[in-house]
Amino acid sequence: MPTDYEKLMDVVREVGRFRAIGELLDWDQETQMPPKGVTARADQSALIAGLAHQRLVSDETRALLERASADDGDFAAATNIRETRRAFDRAVNVPTNLVRTIAKTSILAKDAWAKARDSSAFAEFAPSLGQLIALKKQVADHIGFKTEPYDALMDEYEPGAQAAEIATLFDDLQAQTVALLGRIQNATHRPDASILARDFPVGRQETLSRRMAEAMGFDFDAGRADVSTHPFCTTIGGSGDVRITTRYDEHFLSSGLFGTMHETGHALYEQGLPAEHAFTPMGDAVSLGFHESQSRLWENLVGRGRAFWSHHWQGLRELFPEALSDVSPDDFYRAINTVGPSLVRVEADELTYNLHIILRFEMERAMFDGSLCVADIPEAWNDRMEALLGIRPPNDREGCLQDIHWSLGAFGYFATYALGNLFAAQLFTQAEKDLPDLDNQIAAGHNAELLSWLRRKIHCHGQRFSANDLIERVTGEPPSMKPFMVNLTAKYTDVYQLAPTP
Amino acid sequence: MPTDYEKLMDVVREVGRFRAIGELLDWDQETQMPPKGVTARADQSALIAGLAHQRLVSDETRALLERASADDGDFAAATNIRETRRAFDRAVNVPTNLVRTIAKTSILAKDAWAKARDSSAFAEFAPSLGQLIALKKQVADHIGFKTEPYDALMDEYEPGAQAAEIATLFDDLQAQTVALLGRIQNATHRPDASILARDFPVGRQETLSRRMAEAMGFDFDAGRADVSTHPFCTTIGGSGDVRITTRYDEHFLSSGLFGTMHETGHALYEQGLPAEHAFTPMGDAVSLGFHESQSRLWENLVGRGRAFWSHHWQGLRELFPEALSDVSPDDFYRAINTVGPSLVRVEADELTYNLHIILRFEMERAMFDGSLCVADIPEAWNDRMEALLGIRPPNDREGCLQDIHWSLGAFGYFATYALGNLFAAQLFTQAEKDLPDLDNQIAAGHNAELLSWLRRKIHCHGQRFSANDLIERVTGEPPSMKPFMVNLTAKYTDVYQLAPTP
Incomplete structure (x- = not known):
């Protein structure tokens, strides 16, 4: 019988697998994908980002996080539980639909940015940028912060940064x-x-x-x-x-x-x-x-x-x-x-x-x-x-x-x-x-x-x-x-x- | 309010999206992926193949198929309902775990085949081939057939072929x-x-x-x-x-x-x-x-x-x-x-x-x-x-x-x-x-x-x-x-x- 910790890691690895597939979708867009592939790619990325999020914040994850424990001295398990909890806490209040919308918007925004950059026309990128800022403000509000919304966003990349x-x-x-x-x-x-x-x-x-x-x-x-x-x-x-x-x-x-x-x-x-x-x-x-x-x-x-x-x-x-x-x-x-x-x-x-x-x-x-x-x-x-x-x-x-x-x-x-x-x-x-x-x-x-x-x-x-x-x-x-x-x-x-x- | 047919098509498009992501995983393996990426790729492909199957055979799909109907003369809707039903009927008795196992096995088998082919050594590919035949026999049994198991497999590629x-x-x-x-x-x-x-x-x-x-x-x-x-x-x-x-x-x-x-x-x-x-x-x-x-x-x-x-x-x-x-x-x-x-x-x-x-x-x-x-x-x-x-x-x-x-x-x-x-x-x-x-x-x-x-x-x-x-x-x-x-x-x-x- 797998322990609760092992079950938790199965979930975590699946989330990681989704993220890796998302990385492939992005890498492919940057290096291989033909221009007309962008619409389908936006939907694919949104689908995968949504699944990764859904799996991370599921009731199953919550229950496993409550029950899982590390043996004394098992620093690997202790690390994995601690960091999974951190990721769960960050993600759990963010609606999956918002995650999907951001993924889709950013795939299209990346395309708009590349075109705007080529023609050096900020106005062409401004609408996408406006959307993304508004969406990320929502994310910051859902995650919560002590001092300012920007802290909630920085924390994703540099845990604890203020x-x-x-x-x-x-x-x-x-x-x-x-x-x-x-x-x-x-x-x-x-x-x-x-x-x-x-x-x-x-x-x-x-x-x-x-x-x-x-x-x-x-x-x-x-x-x-x-x-x-x-x-x-x-x-x-x-x-x-x-x-x-x-x-x-x-x-x-x-x-x-x-x-x-x-x-x-x-x-x-x-x-x-x-x-x-x-x-x-x-x-x-x-x-x-x-x-x-x-x-x-x-x-x-x-x-x-x-x-x-x-x-x-x-x-x-x-x-x-x-x-x-x-x-x-x-x-x-x-x-x-x-x-x-x-x-x-x-x-x-x-x-x-x-x-x-x-x-x-x-x-x-x-x-x-x-x-x-x-x-x-x-x-x-x-x-x-x-x-x-x-x-x-x-x-x-x-x-x-x-x-x-x-x-x-x-x-x-x-x-x-x-x-x-x-x-x-x-x-x-x-x-x-x-x-x-x-x-x-x-x-x-x-x-x-x-x-x-x-x-x-x-x-x-x-x-x-x-x-x-x-x-x-x-x-x-x-x-x-x-x-x-x-x-x-x-x-x-x-x-x-x-x-x-x- | 979307009709049942429209809801059914949302499901079908999502299944298609999973399949397309699976195609990207395969294409990448054939043209881009470095050799040591194969283990992770096998898990990724299994995950996506499982989700595509699960979504297709879900109770939601079954219910929508029962309720969805095409307006008179709407041949596109009639086609989509007919062919979705066909795909559903083929897939519904196949366990999702079997689908996952086949996806994973075939990613590894493809790797084994390429190596066996390079060294012209059938014995190196034989175990994978044996596994795949056994797995596909199970698929044929789950799908069912009138005359011989091979019919059930051919039907996937050429509908109705005997x-x-x-x-x-x-x-x-x-x-x-x-x-x-x-x-x-x-x-x-x-x-x-x-x-x-x-x-x-x-x-x-x-x-x-x-x-x-x-x-x-x-x-x-x-x-x-x-x-x-x-x-x-x-x-x-x-x-x-x-x-x-x-x-x-x-x-x-x-x-x-x-x-x-x-x-x-x-x-x-x-x-x-x-x-x-x-x-x-x-x-x-x-x-x-x-x-x-x-x-x-x-x-x-x-x-x-x-x-x-x-x-x-x-x-x-x-x-x-x-x-x-x-x-x-x-x-x-x-x-x-x-x-x-x-x-x-x-x-x-x-x-x-x-x-x-x-x-x-x-x-x-x-x-x-x-x-x-x-x-x-x-x-x-x-x-x-x-x-x-x-x-x-x-x-x-x-x-x-x-x-x-x-x-x-x-x-x-x-x-x-x-x-x-x-x-x-x-x-x-x-x-x-x-x-x-x-x-x-x-x-x-x-x-x-x-x-x-x-x-x-x-x-x-x-x-x-x-x-x-x-x-x-x-x-x-x-x-x-x-x-x-x-x-x-x-x-x-x-x-x-x-x-x-x-």
């Missing part, structure tokens, strides 16, 4: 970012980033991407890589089927290269989650902030480091001899670490990136406290961009239409990107302590020990610990922006030959 | 085929088919495939084309998302070329079904035999005809100048119409193709009446191949492991391929009567009028008429093998310069 706390953190982050940016902008030494804008044929970029993903440890028997408008990583079949996407720009090497390293970082987390716990919380990532720590660690701490390129430089130059024959490894290192205000978040440098996040966080918070209406979004975006970064988007395509997230109804998501940057620096600093030979290993092309450290310290735990607890457990320190600022200050002091601060 | 009747038809077909084959084998004139085995680079074959599909009228905004081990056509999102696959052989042009025309023929039917009836019987194909009539009509009656190549020959030669510079259009026409015993069904010529079908039909019938056990399949296959075609497969890869169907549990399917050949000839003969200018149009590269005729005569009707009724309605004759034999006799008399029969 907008007011994040805002305080971001104030500090903004101040320190702007101070360092000021020093960089005043530097007389300027690296030449234009070498990254030379001719990089897409076919050879694809070869490079594959090589980078393999060098990092991505298992192509348990995943694949494709091209999409907006790069992402998704899990279709537990750790056995994890898919990344990239986009290539023939005249901007970083887009495909670092985009791939970023998504591969996410994928390594997914491929490293314990397979025996697939589709249960113990087989799931801690939070999106933690997920982002994995992608940013590989993209920035490894991929924008000197050690990594001391191994991969030769191969890179052989792949693009026309573009890179007159470039030294040092030139390249400086080029991939230039800093400056830019319009597009996913192509921003490590330092200004967080300002893009702060802008989105502030705007979303305003949408949900009612102080920003949809029609005013483009101008508010542009004004805020100018205030934060000193540049104004010439059009909505490079402004408020650049991200896919709002078309997915994924409000409350962006802050996790900045948290991920901070976590990544904390983790990498600790990895350097735990693995004294790390730099030499990366320089020798061996990334396996770093990956193994991540698997041991983070991936294997699934959702056993909260994000804050896990950071503290691994690094001995609570969440902190200090390692992030220390790392970047050191890097840019080198790259820009900054004068020491008094 | 093995005994098909066997009689096939006896006649075999006799006439063997007679014509004998005359061809005795002919002194032999066309040179080796030109099709020259160097045809795959990249340019892909260009050709795309061109052929477009020439036939395939809408790439409502579909896509990919590569898979076993070519197929599947419908993911009604007429708005129809996908075909092809496989290419650098040293056999026909495989990719006629494979694409074949699957495009299927796809044109799916893209031509009435969109307003999507996911209901009125928006579905009549039968698999009828489906195959569409693919074979385009592949053989159009694609292996002189008219078609009088338009496309120039482009073909420009695409493959090295391979075809010394070939005349007439040489090419004869090459693509050579006849001879061969091992692989999908690459067989028009005449011997049906013998491959007869072999499979006889073997499956024997599996289900208990006279053929799994272990004996390879030898039985090889013996029968030798008796029918005079050649013996050197290995199982080219013998009993060549087809994907058994790994899908699709027993009872093969006969529809031969029926499709016969229907195709009847339909094309009628099209030539209805469209006196047809040959000239095809020769001028205009296939739109033929497609429009098919849409008007067949596609727009969905399942309004049974296969036999529709053939009679369109051609004025009941199903018959006469046009098929007449066409082929005329063609081969020309190609092989056969002496007239006394």
